[in-house]
Amino acid sequence: MDTVRAATDIVSAAASRLCLDMRFLTRAVLSLRTSVVQGEGMPRCDGRTVVFHSDTVVSSFRRDQNSVTRDLAHCVLHCILGHDSPSNPPETDLAEDMVVEYVLDCLDTPHTSVPGRDDRMFACERQFAKAGAPSPDLLSQIVRGTSPWQLESHRKMFVRDDHTARTDADDAMWIELSQQVMAEVEGFVRDDEGRTGALMSILRIRNRRRYDYRSFLRKFMTSRTVVRESRTEFDPIYYTYGLSVYGNMPLIDSLEQSDSGRLEEFVIAIDTSGSTMRGPVVRFLEEAFDVLRQTHIDRGANLHVIQCDDMVRSDDVVTCEGDLRRLVNGFELSGGGGTDFRPVFDYVDRMVDEGEFRNLKGLMYFTDGFGTYPTRRPRYDTAFVFCDDRYRDHEVPPWAMRIVVRTEDLMAGHNQDGTAGA
């Protein structure tokens, strides 16, 4: 009984120290209850409560005063990063532990640092480099390929908690908390010699994955009016775009009819230099056409599909399902060739000048890579849609919107719709 009381004190002191070390985690830490049960074992967390074992807490605290704070930080970060599956394959469990421990080693705060930091960081950086990004889904593929002894030695280094008690019941709360942590680290944490860099890049990956590109398509393809900020339908991409293009006027979508009553036109430019993109490109076109059809039933709309690598190769007008089928069946991505975004804009601008486009609403550029952007802002809304499974950072000019989708997200819709075999 005394051990439980002692352990409870240690755990509550650990929570205070953690908040002191990482102020940006305070709300997250306070959102989790802690409790102590008798006996031995690793802590476990179900997304609401972290359960510690009294004997283990007391003995590990005696060995190293930071160890309990570290355990708690480990559990909190799992929640923040959306690691909530109770039934991971072992390599995914280990990958999640590596990501979390790497963040903590990078932060290296007074009450969470524990011995072995250099070894852990070395192991992580080697595996992250192979995986391409510090994300559990990529990393677990690498971990799966390592030898059993290495797996075991990594487990000793990185495992601090028991993942089997997890539930994903509070997903929404943790998504919100994750965005709050991200905003706080980005906005308020003073320069810390890059210590929060790892946390930020991992949070960006976490929060990006949640973005629904179909809702983006819907917003992009409905006629828009500039209105006050909507609190119920907050959309970060449109919000920042509105701010940069229209000063203090964030944009939201509106289903109101456009006043012109004219046929609306959209351009989807496809970067054909990406040789492996055929499936995603076709899927994206189908999805965009679907949205166009649903949102422009009475007005009608033309979709121009422009294929381009370092020069414009073709421009096809799609007005019906048949056009789309013909286009995608004959679709060939050439591969090779540099990526230059400017020829499409030059071409479209010329078409606008010549009156070929009379009511161009927007241009979406679908690409899997990096290219040269025009220097001037076009007269129509522009979005770059990056198909990137490696979570690379894509900078776009301030006048363009940016959305990053993964092949997996694009193809997922394919099966749900029943348009392709599972």
Ligand SMILES: [Zn+2]
């Ligand atoms: Zn863990």
